[in-house]
Amino acid sequence: MLASLHAKSTCTRKVLATLAETNTPYEFTLVDFAKGEHKAAAHLARQPFGQVPAINDDGFALYESRAIIRYINDKAGGNLVPTNPQQRALMDQWMSVETSNFTPHAMKFVYHYIFGRPHGEDVLAAAEAALNATLAVMEKQFATTPYLTGAEFTLADICYLPYMEYAMATPAKLILSKYDNVMAWWQRCSERPSWQKTAGRG
Ligand SMILES: N[C@@H](CCC(=O)N[C@@H](CS)C(=O)NCC(=O)O)C(=O)O
Incomplete structure (x- = not known):
């Protein structure tokens, strides 16, 4: 899984915590806000609102932190979402x-x-x-x-x-x-x- 993130961003941190909880391997791509990379074309292709986080899992692209963490947990068969x-x-x-x-x-x-x-x-x-x-x-x-x-x-x-x-x-x-x-x-x-x-x- 490729994750386009900024380590200090709050929404990114939900994703990082979920990746860690589920032991999901990932590759971290820094989106450097100081360089305006979040508003550059390469990142807008991943996240049309120019924000982090965004992920790409073997061609499946997803943004919005709360959707991403659900996906990560489901994909990993994690226990962070109750079954009841x-x-x-x-x-x-x-x-x-x-x-x-x-x-x-x-x-x-x-x-x-x-x-x-x-x-x-x-x-x-x-x-x-x-x-x-x-x-x-x-x-x-x-x-x-x-x-x-x-x-x-x-x-x-x-x-x-x-x-x-x-x-x-x-x-x-x-x-x-x-x-x-x-x-x-x-x-x-x-x-x-x-x-x-x-x-x-x-
Ligand atoms: N609803 C989005 C919000 C994402 C968001 O606000 N990200 C912030 C960092 S925590 C951001 O990229 N800010 C830069 C900007 O909005 O220009 C999500 O949950 O992923």
Whole structure:
């Protein structure tokens, strides 16, 4: 499998974590943002929106991180997607919560403090309020299950990790740290060798 990626990109990191969890061999092609390679014709042929990640598996081309991680798990016969329909639906639910209710708010802090794209105080305050609302829901879930969909680590958990990793390196850590169960889940997930490797610590 050929993977066109950027190691620091959040969406790439979902793919790298899934590749590691499923022991899938791959060849990493760096798409260098500093050189504008993501908007060059060669990459637009792989990802028409000029973004990473994109993969090519023996001629099968695919983009969109959440579609890619499902494909990688299916292809590898991995155990990151529940077979039970209800558990799988819960995985989908939490992946949607990540997209709609978690990431847009967490990323306000990441853009502001890490990626050099400042937001006004009002925007950060609104993001904090929205993040608190989502974290309260997650906190309640983790009061009864160790992972988002139950007893097992799934793609849903993977989807949050890149944003958690960056947000914990910003003052948003003070918000996140108020939620003990969320912190315990983050510790469980981030200690996994796949995440240590993905975040450049393994
Ligand atoms: N929905 C896409 C989003 C991909 C995305 O936003 N990638 C970012 C890096 S995390 C990117 O390539 N940004 C460059 C740009 O949008 O110009 C996915 O999940 O793969």
